[in-house]
Amino acid sequence: MEDSFEQFVRGSTTQLLRTALLLTGERGAAEDLVQDVLERTYRHWRRVEDPHAYARVVMARRITDRWRIGSRRVREVQLQQWHDEPVSDGTQARAQRAGVEALLRQLPPRQRAVVVLRYFEDWSEARIAEELGCSAGTVKSNCSRGLSRLRQLMSVEDKAREAAR
């Protein structure tokens, strides 16, 4: 059990962190979320058939839990670089524009979760509804509103970039 869990952790942490970063919009919060998810996955490891799917389900549920109490959470400011070696956070890939997580952060929490699960994790609307405990109609409307807002934000971004040329 310990060996296979360790293999899972070493093989999936980065991909989980990417999803968590889009969901939370903050590196520190994303790392916290990944650790929470892995700890819970470990506790249920013996019964988990597909750990990759299971971890994402736990993440989706933890996210809605976190956002339920999120207004009480103090936003963290990183005071010290904890990493022993430099770790890329995607800065190179978006030197000319803000990261998409910055745009996602401007969406209400549930819209953000739905958009990330739908377009990054490729979950169906039915699955998102089931995992987040809401109706398919709610998923559809959150997704539609989230896309509309993102389209608007990206359009503003494009215009600003053109004006700067």
Next chain:
Amino acid sequence: MIDFEQQLRQRMHDDTREVQAAAWLPEAALTGAVRARRRHRLAWSAAATSTAVATTALILALPGTDDSTRQLMPAVPSTTTATTSPEDFTAGEFTLPLPVPLPDDAPDRPGIDSHDWRGQIRESMRRYPDAFVVPEQLPPHIGTMQANVSNGHPLITIDSEGPGVTICVGDLATCRHSVGTDWEIMTSAEVDSRTFHVFLSPPGKPTDTGLTLQQQEYWSTVSFTSGTPEWMAPHEPNAP
């Protein structure tokens, strides 16, 4: 022209492609999983030990008893007929259940989930319906909640991150006698014709700073009930 949804999908992948987990993250997760389990086990074994010690102390301190006359039978609760078991503990007039361990595959719920503290509260309130009130909602950073007896009086103790609170049903003098005279009162109110007080536990060590303003606000504004709120529902097996 690429449609917007495809463009967004591509951008999310592009913008996270270079994101790598630092080496410490999987190590911390692997260590943390083990440490968390150990911490939960230690917390509950400490709770069980302190309960046993407190129970013994209370039995020994009962007035009018000595070695020749002391009866170590569980006391019978005054309001309902209790079903006692080895998992019960008796203090004064009260016989309360100890929290039982939960299986590893118990569903994820807020708070420490190695033991069924919800069940312990539920059963305690069933046995002594006039003795307890509880918050209608759990505090955000709930650790555990437990029904206890202190100086012969029943209490609900709630542990979260940092110092917790204690809920005492009764008049202020009785509650002060039960929890200690130096405990600060967070809230005093009445619900379902029961007067109760919420006390802030004193810091356990010099570095403790007490409840944050947000935590204090929580205990000043949350509603209480003598019923069984939604969070107290029994565990259902096999939910992820």
